[in-house]
Amino acid sequence: MSTPLAIGIDLGTSGARAVVMTPGFEIVAQGAAKLADFGANPRDPKIWWQAVEVALKAVLVQVDRTWVHAIAVDATSGTLLPVDGQGVPLAEPLMYDDKVGDEALLARIAAVIPAESAAHGTTSGLAKALVFQSVPGVAKILHQADWIAGRLAGHFGTTDENNALKTGYDPIDRHWPDWLAAAGLRTALLPRVVAPGAPIETIEPAMAKALGLSEEVEIIAGTTDGCASFLATGADRPGDGVTALGSTLTLKLLCDRPIFAPEFGIYSHRLNGMWLTGGASNSGGKVLSHFFSADEIVRLSAAIDPDVSTGLDFYPLLEPGERFPVLDPAWPPRLTPRPADDAGFLQAMLEGISTIEKLGYDRLAELGAPPLQSMRSLGGGASNPAWTAIRQNRLGVPFPPAHSQEAAAGTARLALIGLEAVGDL
Incomplete structure (x- = not known):
């Protein structure tokens, strides 16, 4: 070399x-x-x-x-x-x-x-x-x-x-x-x-x-x-977003201007001549793991058709309270009506978290950030094909692969x- x-x-x-x-x-x-x-x-x-x-x-x-x-x-x-x-x-x-x-x-x-x-x-x-x-x-x-x-x-x-x-x-x-x-x-x-x-x-x-x-x-x-995790993905232009699908749902967006919204806990880092901002929801993988094991999530996800919506309006939380994209310490969980089959219940939760993700990037845009242009994903949920397809349907932007998750x-x-x-x- x-x-x-x-x-x-x-x-x-x-x-x-x-x-x-x-x-x-x-x-x-x-x-x-x-x-x-x-x-x-x-x-x-x-x-x-x-x-x-x-x-x-x-x-x-x-x-x-x-x-x-x-x-x-x-x-x-x-x-x-x-x-x-x-x-x-x-x-x-x-x-x-x-x-x-x-x-x-x-x-x-x-x-x-x-x-x-x-x-x-x-x-x-x-x-x-x-x-x-x-x-x-x-x-x-x-x-x-x-x-x-x-x-x-x-x-x-x-x-x-x-x-x-x-x-x-x-x-x-x-x-x-x-x-x-x-x-x-x-x-x-x-x-x-x-x-x-x-x-x-x-x-x-x-x-x-x-x-x-x-x-x-x-x-x-x-x-x-x-x-560092954001940079690892290769995201490098304003409008590039990175969502971490871990125990919580964390959104990061590269911007051409700083965004500060203390009411949502949002601030901005200088990074490579641009600004990195974002927010974190109380929803995320910890809700899924409360109901299903990792193996069950894999098995049930295989039975999901992401192009056929459940039509349910879930807001997956384990307890009341949300910080982003809405700020309300009493914000109620919505996990009903529960579908009769477990695959349908999992799909409704995945759809709900994906909707929260969409609302989060829309909220950042309302605060002055550029509209979402692309999406790279990190965390365990990024490897779930059904969830990825649901998110692609919700966000409507390209999903280039992350260069690295390290x-x-x-x-x-x-x-x-x-x-x-x-x-x-």
């Missing part, structure tokens, strides 16, 4: 994955490691690094290392940790879904935070940063991806615009805003912010030696796991952008 290679690393909730990608977006190597293989505490940064290192070494043995020119990292959005001046963690990290229960601290945020900020809520990066600034000896407060990239670069002071968003970063004016200090945060503890895909610096020499890489390898700013592949694309910026492509 005689072409520059880029590596993307994804650190998720259960493990690390790495891919090696060519400038033509071909994935030529993949590797993975489970956090549980290195210890029982998935919050331990040492375990994070061990998993990343194993995944990284697994792909490096599959390629000519001399052609590796760049590495970028994504990780869970909203996971933070305090470090000292050498990047040594000083306290157990607060994970993406950990809640801060200090009412006085939350009140300080609520008094000054703009409505459109992504830093609202008890799980926000900002709330966690305010907790960590009191840790003795803290020099920086980093996001999970920042710390892994820092291990590679030997420098722990840089983040990207996407990870910074939930910590209060202003993506419009592109800076840490003054109101953060008014909330009581010592902003000197925050890392500098660069665009996803921007070069940070070259790899730390000792790390290069340990991995058998050139000291000229560029460490590139990464992104959040959600943004978030690490999206981060590798950012690494390639960084190589282009430094003239290596």
Whole structure:
């Protein structure tokens, strides 16, 4: 192989994955490691690094290392940790879904935070940063991806615009805003912010030696796991949508302008000169799995004719309450009348979730986003042919295949952008 290679690393909730990608977006190597293989505490940064290192070494043995020119990292959005001046963690990290229960601290945020900020809520990066600034000896407060990239670069002071968003970063004016200090945060503890895909610096020499890489390898700013998953699909034009059909229904849409709708929990990430927005419904695969096992869903789906509608108007929820595309804490589930046969019941639920998906993209368009132009799908539901056909009937746009479902592949694309910026492509 005689072409520059880029590596993307994804650190998720259960493990690390790495891919090696060519400038033509071909994935030529993949590797993975489970956090549980290195210890029982998935919050331990040492375990994070061990998993990343194993995944990284697994792909490096599959390629000519001399052609590796760049590495970028994504990780869970909203996971933070305090470090000292050498990047040594000083306290157990607060994970993406950990809640801060200090009412006085939350009140300080609520008094000054703009409505459109992504830093609202008890799980926000900002709330966690305010907790960590009191840790003795803290020099920086980093996001999970920042710390892994820092291990590679030997420098722990840089983040990207996407990870910074939930910590209060202003993506419009592109800076840490003054109101953060008014909330009581010592902003000197925050890392500098660069665009996803921007070069940070070259790899730390000792790390290069340990991995058998050139000291000229560029460490590139990464992104959040959600943004990386979107990029992995190959979606790259305004109007390109990506729906994740997992336990919940999550919609993402690439836009030519930012969309903010705090009443729906909608904000926008800067990404490759465009904006990524979206929303999440309380409906999704968890409703299906409440009634049927995975094997039953496969068997029953085979009996569905997606071109013959049940005519039912289901809104599949397990309990009252919806957040997008409608916002109503009392929004009622609609799962009746139940058809006599299980295949009909499953089809009615699939139709209902597909209608919610259509309403979601229509809602984004009402808020100023471009109309949906194409659809790529992620998650377990993407492999269900009957559901795909129902969704195609509802959405009425092309369904190109996702280039990859691996978030690490999206981060590798950012690494390639960084190589282009430094003239290596």
